[in-house]
Amino acid sequence: MPLQIRAFDAGHPSKLLDLAWSVPLEQWPDESLVALPRGISRHVVRFAMAGDEVVAIKEVSEWAAVREYGLLRDLDRLAIPAVDPIAVVTGRVGADGEPLEPALITRHLNGSLPYRSMFETTMRPGTVNRLLDALAVLLVRLHLVGFAWGDCSLSNTLFRRDAGAFAAYLVDAETGQLHPQLSRGQRDYDIELARVNIAGELMDLEAGGSLHPSVDPVTFGEAIVSRYADLWHELTRESVYPASKRYYIDDRIRRLNDLGFDVAEMQIQRSPGGDQVTFLPKVVDAGHHQRQLLRLTGLDTEENQARSLLNDLEHWMATQDDYAPGDPLGARPEVLAHRWVRQVFRPAVRLVPLDRRAGLDPAQIYHELLEHRWYLSERAGHDVGLDTTVESYLTDVLPHSALAAAVPPPTA
Known part of the structure; x- marks a missing residue:
């Protein structure tokens, strides 16, 4: 059978043809590969350049590659954080005429790292907590759309910096199943697997001296259960309020927004006596602040980054002479937001040289500049200004970034 490339992105097949498909992946020469940190996998996985990305x-077997490719496409359609599928390659034959295993190709998630590569020395409790928070959010989002992961673990997840937290992305979907809705048993099975896998992964870190002594692997493994349960309960619980206090419904929606979720559909019922109102969020979509920032500025960021940037945008807008909320003669928020992007956001990011940014995206850089400016100003007792902030950031903050150590500098 001749070499076949089934591609999701029509712009990739010609770029993919130049790769060494007649050689087993683990034997590919160094000049064909990109030195990026890899997580643990039961299969051979390598990073390579296809054109300019x-x-x-x-x-993996053809059946598994085609199935995972389809599942990743489904998750992309459902706006779930996961790696982007590009192609399935079949019909590979070695130089000796023997068939080689097919391959699944996905786009490398820029700025992401497997959890083992995030810290060179010791993973502290606060960091483990933030990783578990991100993983719990990802698992809830998967379950809300009816996806049973079947192998939830830190190893099957990639993490990106998201302001002071992390954003989690599914990287391995080969055991997944997509259903119209998950039963309680299906969700519990995923959670139990997550608990066992996380405890085991943390024990591995402990054995290698990469886990802080105060982190108990079993306790932190069990923590994913309570974190998931709390978030699932808040997103799906039915609330009963007195009819005279229907504003409680608005309060509940605001709490969901603060968690980063929008209520896309809801069910509200009045009791037979008319004295109570029952509220049930029927469809909950993640990315509340992401969508708000994207609508105002066109910037596509992670959720916590969007929250940070929106706060800065709101404070900046309040200083503008033509900002007049509710005044038809005042500048529209969208106009001010795009002015902020041109006059504030982009100039600040450009002060950080491109070759010094490591794997950090512009939104993360801007958030870290805001955080560092606040820290320096608090210590100095006055606003230190952007130039001083950037100079200190380049010297004292960026060199210690996990991504700076793990991501190779861009080529000329």
């Missing part, structure tokens, strides 16, 4: 290549 980095792709991840995994050798």
Whole structure:
């Protein structure tokens, strides 16, 4: 059978043809590969350049490759954080005429790291907590759309910096199943697997001296259960309020917004006696602040980054002479937001040289500049200004970034 490339992105097949498909993946020469940190996988996985972008290549059976490719496309359609599927390659034959295993190709998630590569020394409790928070959010989002992961773990997840937290992305979907809705048993099965896997992964870190002594692997493994349960309950619980206090419904929606979720559909019922109102969020969509920032500025960011940037945008807008909320003669929020992007956001990010940004995206850089400016100003007792902030940031903050150590500098 001749070499076949089934591609999701029509712009990739010609770029993919130049890769060494007649050689087993684990034998590919160094000049064909990109040195990026890899997580643990039961399959051979390598990173390579396809044209001008980095792709991840995994050798796996044809049935498994086609199935995972389809599931990743479904998750992309459902706006779930996961790696982007690019292609399935079949019909590979070695130089000796023997068939080689097919390959699944996904786009490398810029600025992401497997959890083992995030810290060179010791993973502290606060960091483990933030990783678990991100993983719980990802698992809830998967379950809300009816996706049973079947192998939830830190190893099957990639993490990106998201302001002071992390954003989690599914990277391995081969055991997943997509249903119209999950039963309680299906969700509990995923959670139990997550608990066991996380405890085991943390024990591995402990054995290698990479876990802080105060982190108990079993306790932190069990923590994913309570974190998931709390978030699931808040997103799906039915609330009963006195009819005279229907504003409680608005309060509940605001709490969901603060968690980063929008209520896309809801069910409200009045009791037979008319003295109570029952509220049930029927469809909850993640990315509340992401969508708000994207609508105002066109910037596509992670959720916590969007929250940070929106706060700065709101404070900046309040200083503008033509900002007049509710006044038809005042500038529209969208006009001010785009002015903020041109006059504030982009100039600040450009002060950080491109070759010094490591794997950080512009939104993360801007958030870290805001945080560092606040820290320096608090210590100095006055606003230190952007130039001083950037100078200190380049010297004292960026060199210690996990991404700076793990992501190779861009080529000329």
